[in-house]
Amino acid sequence: MSTNSKPQDDAEILDAIEQWAEKELRPVARKFDHADEYPHEIVEQMKSLGLFGATIGEAYGGLGLSASTYAKIVVKVSSIWMAPCGIFNSHLIMAAAIERAGTEEQKRHWLPRMASGEFRGGIGLTEANAGSDLQAICTVAKREGDDYVVNGSKMWITNSLHGQGILLLVKTDPKAEPRYKGMSLLIAPKGDGFKVSKLKKLGYRSIDSCEVHLQDYRVPASHLLGGVEGKGFIQTASGLELGRINVAARGAGIGEGALLLALRYAQERSAFGKSISNHQAIQLKLADMVTQVEGAKHLIEAAARRYDAGERCDLEAAMAKLAGSEAGVFCSQEAMRIFGGYSYSVEYDIERFYRDSLLMCIGEGSxxxxxxVIAKQLIERHPA
Ligand SMILES: Cc1cc2nc3c(=O)[nH]c(=O)nc-3n(C[C@H](O)[C@H](O)[C@H](O)COP(=O)(O)OP(=O)(O)OC[C@H]3O[C@@H](n4cnc5c(N)ncnc54)[C@H](O)[C@@H]3O)c2cc1C
Structure with a gap:
């Protein structure tokens, strides 16, 4: 992770993103979410802002932002509408894997295209029968001459419909023991034999999380990440810390957005002759909400700082992800109660925050x- 950017530059970038999100995202979020329509014009704006290259190194055409600054961007955008974060987040997880584990040739070929948004990617790990237990995947890539021929299917793959390709986790040696030694990652641009079917979702709408069917799909052997078979599981696992910091930031952002909507509503709504914000029961909720959000943001910053310093942060990233995602669910649920009957109206935004929040508890490790993970490390660090 590059930390080349200066604090002043980072502040300017954050400011620009904040202004864009308020001006361009807030007014259209409900419309796109309810229509479950892909926000093409928002994607074009995100390209201009450099979001598709946010964490890609400057040497490859990205902004080279630190995990800490990137997390702040994600909190801000998610406090208005989380779903667009999924578009650049999944893409940047693919880019980070290429930057971390790819050959120099792969980096030079893919990263500048990804930084500009010309090639938008995602991560193809999960299958219908393998999510948390990724070593159980059944998609197989067989070497035939200069190509791999891939057969299988992937589930819930974000960016797979409107993006240009994915980083695909496959078995190159299905009989290997232990199982992880037979797994590899392929840089998989769309082509013949790569078919996508859209899935309908409770929340995180507008964004294409789809089933991907691979039937005799051919990918050049030069697209094997890092050029060596059998490293795919480890390459995937080494991206988990950054992925968890990102999901934590999305959860905390949802929590913050829900809190701010509820706070305003509580001040505007009256019951029994006074603003409901003056009723102690509502104040207790607001106090718990802001405490959860701010606590999560501190854990995110602590994990991101360790990540940026190149230190081990699996415990910190796991705690941040747990706290951030649970803050999102807690705050949006409490906000629903503060909104009373209007929480159930699709004319208000709060129901979207509630639907979107639940996803953050699932991905990047349930x-x-x-x-x-947290308890295991706690026990290890404090032996009896
Ligand atoms: C909208 C959406 C977008 C997604 N985007 C992507 C994407 O872009 N790319 C991608 O690869 N995947 C994506 N996913 C998939 C997501 O990462 C998986 O759903 C997640 O990893 C969980 O896997 P699973 O659904 O198979 O649940 P399972 O692994 O079957 O888990 C089911 C339940 O069992 C629990 N459980 C499982 N194992 C254990 C254990 N050892 N100990 C305790 N409890 C356990 C889980 O916590 C959960 O409560 C997406 C999912 C959704 C819903």
Missing amino acids: NEILRQ
Whole structure:
């Protein structure tokens, strides 16, 4: 992760993103979400802002932002509308894997195209029967001459319809033991045999999370990430810390957005002759909400700083992801109660925050698994 950018530049970038999100995202979020329509014009604006290259190194045409600054961008955007973050987030996770594990030739070929947004990617890991247990995937890539021939299918792959390709986790040796040694990552641009079907979702609408069917799909062997078979699981796992910081930021952003909507509503709404913000029961909710959001933001910053310093941060990233995603769910749920009957109206934005928040507990390690990661490290660090 590059930390080349200067604090002043970062402040300017954050300011520009904040202004864009308020001016361009807020007015259209409800419309796109309800129509479940892909926001093409927003994607064009995100290209101009440099968001598709936010964390890609400057040497490859990106902004080279630190994880810390990037997380602040994600919190801000998610406090208005989380879904567009998914478009650049999944893309940047693919780019980070190429930058971390790719050959120099792969970096030079793919990263400048990704930084400009010309090639928008995503991550193809999950299958219908393999999510948390990724070593159980069944998609197989067989070497035939200068190509791999891929057969199988992937589930829930963000950016797979409107993007140009994905980083695809496959088995190159399905019989390998332990299982992870037979796994590889392929840089997989769309082509013959790569078919996509859109899935309908509770939330995180407008964004294309789809099923991807691969039937005799050919990809050049030069697209094997890092040029060596059998490294795919480790290459995937080494991206988890950054991925978790990003999801944490999306959750905290949803929480902050829900809090701000609820705070304004509580001040405007009256019951029993006074603003409901003066009722103690509502104040208790607001206090718990802001405490959860600010606590999560501190954990995110702590994890991101360690990541930027090149230090181990698996525990910190797991705690940040747990706290951020749970803050999103807690705050949007409490905000729903503060909005009373109007929370149930699709004329208000709060129901979208509630629907979107639930996803943050699932991806990049479910919160059940993350609690185990945290507890395991806690026990290891404090032996009896
Ligand atoms: C909208 C959306 C977008 C997504 N985008 C992508 C994407 O772009 N790319 C991609 O690859 N994937 C994507 N995913 C998939 C997501 O990463 C998986 O859903 C997630 O990893 C969980 O896997 P699963 O759904 O198979 O659940 P499972 O792994 O089957 O888990 C089901 C339940 O069992 C629990 N569980 C499982 N194992 C354990 C254990 N060892 N201990 C305790 N509890 C356990 C889980 O916590 C969960 O509660 C997306 C999912 C959604 C819904």
